[in-house]
Amino acid sequence: MSQPFSSALLENAVNEFAKLPGIGRKTALRLVLHLLRQEEESVETFGNTIIQLRKEIKYCQICHNISDSDICALCNDATRDDSTICVVENIKEVMVVENTRQFRGRYHVLGGVISPMDGVGPSDLEIDSLVTRVAAGGIKEVILALSATMEGDTTNFYIFRKLAPYDIKISIIARGVSVGDELEYTDEVTLGRSIVNRLPFNETFKS
Amino acid sequence: MSQPFSSALLENAVNEFAKLPGIGRKTALRLVLHLLRQEEESVETFGNTIIQLRKEIKYCQICHNISDSDICALCNDATRDDSTICVVENIKEVMVVENTRQFRGRYHVLGGVISPMDGVGPSDLEIDSLVTRVAAGGIKEVILALSATMEGDTTNFYIFRKLAPYDIKISIIARGVSVGDELEYTDEVTLGRSIVNRLPFNETFKS
Numbered sequence: 001m002s003q004p005f006s007s008a009l010l011e012n013a014v015n016e017f018a019k020l021p022g023i024g025r026k027t028a029l030r031l032v033l034h035l036l037r038q039e040e041e042s043v044e045t046f047g048n049t050i051i052q053l054r055k056e057i058k059y060c061q062i063c064h065n066i067s068d069s070d071i072c073a074l075c076n077d078a079t080r081d082d083s084t085i086c087v088v089e090n091i092k093e094v095m096v097v098e099n100t101r102q103f104r105g106r107y108h109v110l111g112g113v114i115s116p117m118d119g120v121g122p123s124d125l126e127i128d129s130l131v132t133r134v135a136a137g138g139i140k141e142v143i144l145a146l147s148a149t150m151e152g153d154t155t156n157f158y159i160f161r162k163l164a165p166y167d168i169k170i171s172i173i174a175r176g177v178s179v180g181d182e183l184e185y186t187d188e189v190t191l192g193r194s195i196v197n198r199l200p201f202n203e204t205f206k207s
Numbered sequence: 208m209s210q211p212f213s214s215a216l217l218e219n220a221v222n223e224f225a226k227l228p229g230i231g232r233k234t235a236l237r238l239v240l241h242l243l244r245q246e247e248e249s250v251e252t253f254g255n256t257i258i259q260l261r262k263e264i265k266y267c268q269i270c271h272n273i274s275d276s277d278i279c280a281l282c283n284d285a286t287r288d289d290s291t292i293c294v295v296e297n298i299k300e301v302m303v304v305e306n307t308r309q310f311r312g313r314y315h316v317l318g319g320v321i322s323p324m325d326g327v328g329p330s331d332l333e334i335d336s337l338v339t340r341v342a343a344g345g346i347k348e349v350i351l352a353l354s355a356t357m358e359g360d361t362t363n364f365y366i367f368r369k370l371a372p373y374d375i376k377i378s379i380i381a382r383g384v385s386v387g388d389e390l391e392y393t394d395e396v397t398l399g400r401s402i403v404n405r406l407p408f409n410e411t412f413k414s
Contacts, residue, residue, distance in 0.1 A: 006279045013260040016253045043261035046223045047254035053220040054250035072213045
């Protein structure tokens with residue numbers, strides 16, 4: 001629907017919100033009208049928080065995760081295992097892996113995956129810096145935790161080749177049926193991988 | 208899901224977005240990560256537009272519609288009919304009625320409807336100022352375009368009583384089956400109103 005605005009201020013604000021992904025003009029208008037009903041200070045806080053984020057955000061010099069300082073909280077945490085690096089695509093995946101509480105090592109954020117279709121090559125990603133970290137020594141294992149897509153696999157192979165000269169273990173997260181899945185509805189490729197990568201029963205309950 | 212943030216800036220921004228209606232924490236994170244990928248200037252524009260809106264917005268002194276100046280664009284428009292006032296609940300309904308392109312008069316925004324459950328009484332709404340407008344003369348018709356709810360009807364009756372002393376036409380928008388509705392699935396109350404308020408066939412195609 002076209003919206004006949006009686007206010008340019010209102011129209012500008014709606015236009016700004018409508019630029020966000022997944023926010024249409026109707027939703028944008030609803031959000032703006034909500035903000036209009038809030039206290040002036042809280043709207044100011046809203047706007048300034050976002051401006052400040054974009055201005056002051058840093059990326060960790062070690063793992064390239066998002067950070068408030070030069071070295072991120074995860075790289076600074078002395079209780080974490082220095083000898084294992086989990087390689088992920090983006091900062092969002094750092095959060096996803098952290099939420100599993102199954103990993104206590106360090107991270108390395110690539111900033112994407114190799115995707116010729118989108119014009120993303122190895123040099124656009126933080127792959128060289130990963131090799132540098134491994135070359136510096138002290139690393140025993142690199143865990144590849146990229147998406148199970150063609151692009152993810154391409155990137156996995158590329159990194160695997162780059163790290164081959166070093167005496168470390170390179171592992172990849174398991175692919176198989178999701179917890180809670182009914183086999184009847186599982187796709188054949190995934191189920192196939194699950195069968196090929198079957199585990200001794202007594203290992204299944206390790207945590 | 209709980210999100211282990213490595214950045215307080217990021218966490219603050221996500222918290223601010225998650226305060227908006229209909230935006231959960233996952234969506235908030237997605238929006239914030241999107242903004243992080245944008246140019247610094249465009250994020251600054253985004254934040255400042257919203258702050259400016261809340262700070263500088265005015266409400267039209269005549270119709271109480273949202274406005275950039277003391278008198279809104281619709282009240283200032285000399286081509287519109289001064290003798291008809293359409294009474295609506297909120298600024299959003301002004302847009303909705305404008306979108307129909309069936310009304311060329313003036314508006315009056317009440318700021319809500321009478322709702323004892325929500326603690327909204329007649330004195331919380333712009334009803335007195337509507338009476339003042341009518342009392343000032345020059346108005347031939349007031350069209351009540353409120354929601355077809357109990358609260359809307361209560362407000363309709365209240366306004367009707369308040370305006371009864373004045374020699375004007377007071378009308379209410381028609382209720383009936385929606386355009387495109389199949390009768391089989393129409394609720395009885397609406398269909399009943401449709402039958403009671405039936406129109407001569409040749410009037411149906413007036414626009």
